[in-house]
Amino acid sequence: MDRLSVLFLALFVAIFARAADSNELEDWKLVSDRNDIQVYMKHRDESRLKTFRGVTHFTLADEYSLVALLNxxxxxxxxxxxxxxxxxFNRINPLDRSLRFTTQLPWPLADREAVLRAKVTQTMTEDxxxxxxxxxxRPDALPPNNEYIRFPEMTGKLGFRRLGGKKVEMTYELILDPGGYIPAWIANILLRDAPYFTLERLRRIVSKPEYQNHYYDYLDLYGPGRPAAVVGSRK
Known part of the structure; x- marks a missing residue:
């Protein structure tokens, strides 16, 4: 392939990538913007419920503090x-765990439980x-519990990407079907609130002293050019 063809191919890929990013953004509708937390909504045709995503930017001086909080x-x-x-309740390795959550929903809704697999992915590229x-x-990973209604569907993601310096962009995305009888409009209100309050509280709690100065060798959050690992817990 000659150099001109390579140039045209690279240009096509760049344009296609920008178009894909634009389409992704167009799929999400901003429904709330307060306290430097944006909440977006995306309708899914195959579900009576919507997907909600919260995004915020803040300073995270010690990125291992977030790992300590999640542990x-x-x-x-x-x-x-x-x-x-x-x-x-199960761990394949530190980056692949099985978790059970219980939820406390407002009256008159019955409490729920979620059985999930949490898989951690780290991306370290130039971009x-x-x-x-x-x-x-993973609703079938544990036997039924008569005290709770188990979510038949629940998926989500929580994580951050670096913006430069000590700034990070934190994202929390959630889609679920609560099961049992909950009107869709009530469930969607609960889903809309979850990203905002989760990110607002996380930003405050992660800076507490008990989560600082830890180190976990299964994640390389320092990398080339980053400060040397601090002396603290090694897990």
Missing amino acids: DYPSYPKWLHFVDSAEE EESVMVDLIN
Whole structure:
């Protein structure tokens, strides 16, 4: 292939990528913008419910503090909206775990539980540096629990990407079917609120002293040109 053909091919790929990004943005509708947290909604034709995504930017001086927070299951009710307990019941490795959440929904709605697989992916390229936790629905991974209605569908993602310096962009996305009897309009209100309150609380809690100065060797959050690992917990 001659140099001119290579140039045209590169130009085509760049234009196509920008068009794909534009289409992705057009799929999402901004429904809330407050306290530097944007909440977007996307309608899914195959579901009676909508997908909601929250995005915020903030300073995260110690990125391992976020890992420490995610490892602190008793703290989840303090920042993860509507969750009143979280536990790990299986671990393939530190980046692939199985979790059970219980939710405390407002009366007269019955409480729910979610059984999920949490898979962590780290991307370190010239174009992007990010860590994302994908939440994958696994409702049959545990026996039924008569005290809770199990979510028949729940998927989501939580993670960050670097923006430069100590700034990060944090994203929380959630889609679920609560099961049982909940009118779709009520469920969608709950879904809309979850990204906002989760990100608002997470930003505050992750800066607490107990989550600073930890190190986890299964994630390389320093990389070339980053500060050396701090002395602290190694897990």
